[in-house]
Amino acid sequence: MLRRRTSRDTVSSIIIMKVPTVVLSILCSVHLVSTETHSLSMRATLIYGETPFPEFSLVVLVNDVPVEYYDSDIKKFVSRRHWRVNDTIEEFRFRNFMVEEIYNAMKVPSLFLRRHFNHTEGLHIYQGVAACDLEDNKVNRFFITSAYDREEKYQYDVLTQAQNTLGPEFVWNKIFMEAKKLRCSYVYKPLFEEILRRYLQEDKNILLRKERPRVRVIQKTEPHSGRTQVSCVATGFYPRRINMTLLRDDRPVPDRELTGGEVLPNGDGTYQLRRSLSVSEEELRERHRYTCTVSHLSVDNKLDVNWEPEAPAHTVLISAVLIAVLVLAALIITAIVLCRKRRHTGFKNLCPSVAGVKYAAAQSEYHTCVNVH
Structure with a gap:
């Protein structure tokens, strides 16, 4: 209620x-x-x-x-x-x-x-x-x-x-x-x-209770700039005090590049914290590795969650086209090989028939000659 x-x-x-x-x-x-x-x-x-x-x-x-x-x-x-x-x-x-x-x-x-x-x-x-x-x-x-x-x-x-x-x-x-x-x-x-x-x-x-934080790294596209926002999120933890660091290739991202950082209450008596980084398309192509690391009283060691950006859309499209071309080429080569094999197999099937006819004819002539003599 x-x-x-x-x-x-x-x-x-x-x-x-x-x-x-x-x-x-x-x-x-x-x-x-x-x-x-x-x-x-x-x-x-x-x-x-x-x-x-x-x-x-x-x-x-x-x-x-x-x-x-x-x-x-x-x-x-x-x-x-x-x-x-x-x-x-x-x-x-x-x-x-x-x-x-x-x-x-x-x-x-x-x-x-x-x-x-x-x-x-x-x-x-x-x-x-x-x-x-x-x-x-x-x-x-x-x-x-x-x-x-x-x-x-x-x-x-x-x-x-x-x-x-x-x-x-x-x-x-x-x-x-x-x-x-x-x-x-x-x-x-x-x-x-x-x-x-x-x-x-x-x-x-x-x-005096201790609630372990749930940590994840999420991404979304910023509607106005088109850049990618990478966010380190920890939620469900208690007590309130927590340390959070966002790493780029194992090096801390400077605070001036980050937004957020205020610990906010959840409705169940626990807390949440989010820190975000705006990443350009050029940085995405460089394929940096981002790590969210969190320290809290409820855990003995740091919690680390890694995230690596996916390849840009145009790269994915080019890769898909190349794969499609390779598949099509393989299908064409396979069809040519099968066609040649069928032709070769057909000729072999024809030869025994011709040889059999000649052998029967020769045998008939032989019997004829024997009977005549």
Whole structure:
């Protein structure tokens, strides 16, 4: 049975989609899959202006899977763990603390930015992403980044305490920064680590599962240019992190020649990835060998799928004509040989008949001569 999509489902989806691309590129950066990494991220959105969406919303994700959603209109968390029956998060410490903490942490700089840009009217959006990675049972990455009206403004690495202000309006004084460092190191970091460990323990059958990717190389003709598009496709894999490389004669194709590369969700909770290369007719005639190679946590070694272009159409046509000519020539030669053989066989069949007649005549004359004498 299809589940009816509620307004909160729509809002949570939009909130995830609205995070600026530059922020997502940091959050979803591809790790080497030789070691297993798990991540917890919180993506918050604060909206100013008239919209059908709540003023403040928060999406919690584990390994890129949405697990909780907070809506300021209903003022409570809603579970996105649909694989659990009667799920509740009443006991989670971040239920009230994290909402209030994140809301206040976003309210102050967003008001400052509105005054700085004189944005007293219209629709304006302030967004924040906090994410940590747990690798080999230890936090190896924890960062916070902020964006205003889809432009990234601030980055802060909690582990190294390095900050990057992408606008002069985000240069904070020393006292404020010292307080922020202490709060991130001694409040946010241990809390995020505890929350992530708890999710991984409670939902390990879902969040820790491994689904092997199905890999193939496909080709199609581009309708406008007539060139051939060669695509490396991997689908049905989980977790999300994956490495994909398209090789030409065992050498990696430069990224500037490729399109695609964004990991997209499937409807069954797995993911897919496609990278494509546009190949000219001249390159097809050179008969390069293309290889799609994929690394994922679900496989011990790389998955390699090879593809070699077929001969161009005119080459196939010429080959077909030559084959037809050769077949026709063979048929003609065979017919000539059979015809000559039949003629030769006919002459031999005729000779015994003539010899027999002569022998009978001679024998008759002999008997006649004997009788006469």
